[in-house]
Amino acid sequence: MALSSMMSPGPRKDAAVAARLGAKRKRADIIIRTLCILATVIGLLLLASILATLFYRGIEAMSLRVFTHVTAPPGSEGGLLNAIVGSLIQSLLGTLIGTPIGMLVGTYLAEYAKDSWLGNAVRFVSDILLSAPSILIGLFVYQILVLPFGGFSGWAGVAALAIIVIPIVVRTTEDMLQLIPNTLREAVMGLGAPKWKMITLICWRSAIAGIVTGILLAVARVAGETAPLLFTSLGNNAWSTDLSKPMSSLPVTIYSFAGSPFEDWIALAWAGALIITLGVLALNIVARTLLRSRI
Amino acid sequence: MVNATASAHSAPKSARRPSSNLGDRIFALLCQTAGVFVLILLGALIIELFIAGLPAFRAFGVAFVTSTDWDPVREAFGAGVSIYGTIVTAVLAILLAVPLAFGVAFFLTELAPPWARRPLGTAIELLAAVPSIIYGMWGFFVIAPAFAQNIQPWIIENIGELPLIGFLFQGAPFGTGLFTAAFILAIMILPFIAATMRDVFDQVPPVFKESAYGLGATKWEVMKGVVLPYTRISVVGGIMLGLGRALGETMAVTFVIGNANRISTSLFGPGNTIASLVALEFGESEIGSLKLASLLALGFILFLLSFVVLATSRYLLRSRLKV
Numbered sequence: 001m002a003l004s005s006m007m008s009p010g011p012r013k014d015a016a017v018a019a020r021l022g023a024k025r026k027r028a029d030i031i032i033r034t035l036c037i038l039a040t041v042i043g044l045l046l047l048a049s050i051l052a053t054l055f056y057r058g059i060e061a062m063s064l065r066v067f068t069h070v071t072a073p074p075g076s077e078g079g080l081l082n083a084i085v086g087s088l089i090q091s092l093l094g095t096l097i098g099t100p101i102g103m104l105v106g107t108y109l110a111e112y113a114k115d116s117w118l119g120n121a122v123r124f125v126s127d128i129l130l131s132a133p134s135i136l137i138g139l140f141v142y143q144i145l146v147l148p149f150g151g152f153s154g155w156a157g158v159a160a161l162a163i164i165v166i167p168i169v170v171r172t173t174e175d176m177l178q179l180i181p182n183t184l185r186e187a188v189m190g191l192g193a194p195k196w197k198m199i200t201l202i203c204w205r206s207a208i209a210g211i212v213t214g215i216l217l218a219v220a221r222v223a224g225e226t227a228p229l230l231f232t233s234l235g236n237n238a239w240s241t242d243l244s245k246p247m248s249s250l251p252v253t254i255y256s257f258a259g260s261p262f263e264d265w266i267a268l269a270w271a272g273a274l275i276i277t278l279g280v281l282a283l284n285i286v287a288r289t290l291l292r293s294r295i
Numbered sequence: 296m297v298n299a300t301a302s303a304h305s306a307p308k309s310a311r312r313p314s315s316n317l318g319d320r321i322f323a324l325l326c327q328t329a330g331v332f333v334l335i336l337l338g339a340l341i342i343e344l345f346i347a348g349l350p351a352f353r354a355f356g357v358a359f360v361t362s363t364d365w366d367p368v369r370e371a372f373g374a375g376v377s378i379y380g381t382i383v384t385a386v387l388a389i390l391l392a393v394p395l396a397f398g399v400a401f402f403l404t405e406l407a408p409p410w411a412r413r414p415l416g417t418a419i420e421l422l423a424a425v426p427s428i429i430y431g432m433w434g435f436f437v438i439a440p441a442f443a444q445n446i447q448p449w450i451i452e453n454i455g456e457l458p459l460i461g462f463l464f465q466g467a468p469f470g471t472g473l474f475t476a477a478f479i480l481a482i483m484i485l486p487f488i489a490a491t492m493r494d495v496f497d498q499v500p501p502v503f504k505e506s507a508y509g510l511g512a513t514k515w516e517v518m519k520g521v522v523l524p525y526t527r528i529s530v531v532g533g534i535m536l537g538l539g540r541a542l543g544e545t546m547a548v549t550f551v552i553g554n555a556n557r558i559s560t561s562l563f564g565p566g567n568t569i570a571s572l573v574a575l576e577f578g579e580s581e582i583g584s585l586k587l588a589s590l591l592a593l594g595f596i597l598f599l600l601s602f603v604v605l606a607t608s609r610y611l612l613r614s615r616l617k618v
Contacts, residue, residue, distance in 0.1 A: 029516070032515040036406055037398075040402045040415065043395065043399055043485060044415070046422065047419075049433075053433055053436070054433075101329050101333075104325055104328075104330075105330050112323055112326055118331075119330070125334050125337045126333050127605070129336070131540060131601070131605050132543065132598070133598075135594070139344060139573070139590075166333065167333075194318055195319050195322070196318050220424060224427070225426070226426070226545070226546045227574060230574060230577065258431075258435070277425060277429050281424060281425070284421060
């Protein structure tokens with residue numbers, strides 16, 4: 001509207017009207033620009049506020065005891081050792097199981113089923129899984145692994161996290177394989193290599209930085225997941241590395257400690273929150289720099 | 296003789312070819328099996344949740360969806376309150392997040408100096424990496440008290456008296472409640488919406504924008520008249536993606552929503568969402584009880600809700616991102 005009235009140079013155009021219109025347009029532009037800067041500043045301030053709170057409350061509660069003692073009843077000397085170890089075991093095993101499946105699916109989508117109906121269906125379902133509420137994955141694993149096998153277990157937690165890992169790795173693997181120029185594929189095929197060798201030795205190798213980025217992001221994502229573990233590995237206040245028994249994890253421990261009325265438990269929850277956030281953000285930053293340095 | 300050498304040469308070749316074909320076939324089968332496995336996974340998830348929730352659907356019928364009961368003593372369960380809470384918080388979160396996300400995306404693609412775009416973009420994306428339990432703690436220990444002491448009393452005093460919309464902002468300033476939950480959700484989905492908007496804004500052919508600039512248009516006029524019309528379908532897709540995320544968010548909401556099973560007309564009142572109700576009540580349900588079946592039925596309803604939203608989002612985004 002403003003654009004078209006500006007564009008039509010009427011013969012009786014009044015210079016004062018034009019100047020007023022110009023000033024009005026400039027004013028609108030400046031107002032919107034200011035609001036946009038404000039929006040970005042608000043976003044950054046929110047991140048800063050979260051980090052500041054975590055550091056302030058977390059460092060206060062941080063001590064060597066957090067890493068050397070297992071969770072204990074309120075009032076006694078307790079730490080988070082079993083929760084940290086449980087989180088590491090479950091996140092790493094979940095990633096270890098989910099990654100190969102995710103890579104194969106991503107390879108299937110990029111190399112075999114670009115436009116087939118099955119490929120499109122798999123791509124659609126994988127994208128839905130990527131954004132589906134993680135609490136539902138917890139309920140699902142509860143139904144198929146906890147109920148029939150007589151109780152909460154670390155393995156059920158691992159399975160839930162693996163299901164979350166799969167679609168993340170699928171997405172990055174497919175995206176990265178699609179970046180590889182077809183001339184490279186043709187060159188390999190022209191040398192007489194079979195397709196599976198072309199994929200595993202050439203395509204995967206060229207896309208490795210991107211795929212590793214995806215895996216790191218997947219680890220970061222599942223390390224902070226709470227909801228799916230509530231119904232699968234449940235949590236365990238004693239030291240246990242037995243995956244067939246309920247297993248402690250950092251997010252679930254934070255959840256139950258932060259909601260408790262005990263000062264020392266809440267303090268421990270802040271310490272755990274600081275540990276987990278620093279770990280997750282560090283993984284994210286490493287993953288991003290890795291991707292940028294290679295592509 | 297010549298023939299013999301030819302066949303001698305070709306014999307090992309043809310003997311080698313089947314083996315490589317075999318490798319190819321095995322690998323292709325492996326990839327396809329993995330793909331089908333993902334299909335089965337989602338199919339099984341839907342079926343399992345439905346079967347597990349079936350006793351609740353049988354006991355209460357269609358009324359399960361609308362009933363506002365949640366009484367473990369009388370064994371009367373309904374999804375009305377939590378569906379209401381889920382939709383209200385998610386929609387309110389979208390209303391709060393979209394203007395912010397648009398501002399961020401506009402700033403990052405058109406306004407910010409090029410050297411600042413990447414670090415600022417990364418910082419906003421890190422908001423998406425923070426685990427939801429952290430948002431929950433931060434919301435409960437920092438945002439809720441701030442809301443209760445400063446922000447809500449002011450809103451209740453100044454907006455609560457207004458006709459038509461005033462009733463939304465009345466009641467006691469608890470700090471926790473639907474509004475706080477929506478506020479936290481808005482921050483959590485902001486980076487997803489902003490990232491999608493930024494990506495699609497970047498895809499607008501520079502020629503289009505340059506033509507408008509050549510006519511003397513300001514940056515805002517280019518955004519309003521060129522970029523937004525060109526990308527509007529994808530922008531809506533990005534918003535739907537945020538909505539899908541907000542519907543199923545669990546831990547952050549559980550901390551700040553107040554967890555009460557009633558529909559309050561005020562946005563400052565407590566409530567619950569499907570996800571928060573399941574997370575809270577699951578541990579107190581016995582295996583085989585009607586309550587557990589009702590919780591799983593709620594899970595099924597949540598899946599349907601987010602499936603529709605996410606599928607729409609994907610359909611809208613697909614039309615532009617594939618070009």
